[in-house]
Amino acid sequence: MPHSPEDKKKAMARVRRIRGQLDALERALETGADCAPVLQQLAAVRGAVNGLMSEVLESHLREEFGQAGKAAGKRGDGIDAAVALVRSYLK
Template sequence: MPHSPADKKKALARVRRIRGQLDALERALEAGADCAPVLQQLAAVRGAVNGLMSGVLESHLRESLAPPADSPTQREAGIDAAVALVRSYLR
């Protein structure tokens, strides 16, 4: 769960955009659209969900799981490395 009001607002906006993408996908399927546009829309939805997951996970790491470090700079570097790893996995 996003911890700050700004993060929560961003996450909810992403969910609403994803909902719109899914509604468009549903309409395309109901209309019998060609496979290529449907596959493109599916890829867009997958990317949007992965982006949302990445953002929520990053917020969680920054707020909850960061181990104590000798300095704030070291803490941020550790978090950034973990976030980069997760993002590379989600692509």
């Protein structure tokens, strides 16, 4: 969960954009749109959800592991490596 008010505001804005994308997808399916645009919309929704998941996970990792007893540089490097790994998995 985003911890700062600014992060929460950004996350909520992303959720609203995703909702808009899903509404457009629903309309396209209801009207019998061609498969190619529907698939493109599906890919866009998936990318948006993955991006949101990445941001929330990064926030969580930084909050949870940023307080550990390691030196600040090593702690940050470990978090950056974990975030990069998760982002590459979500692509």
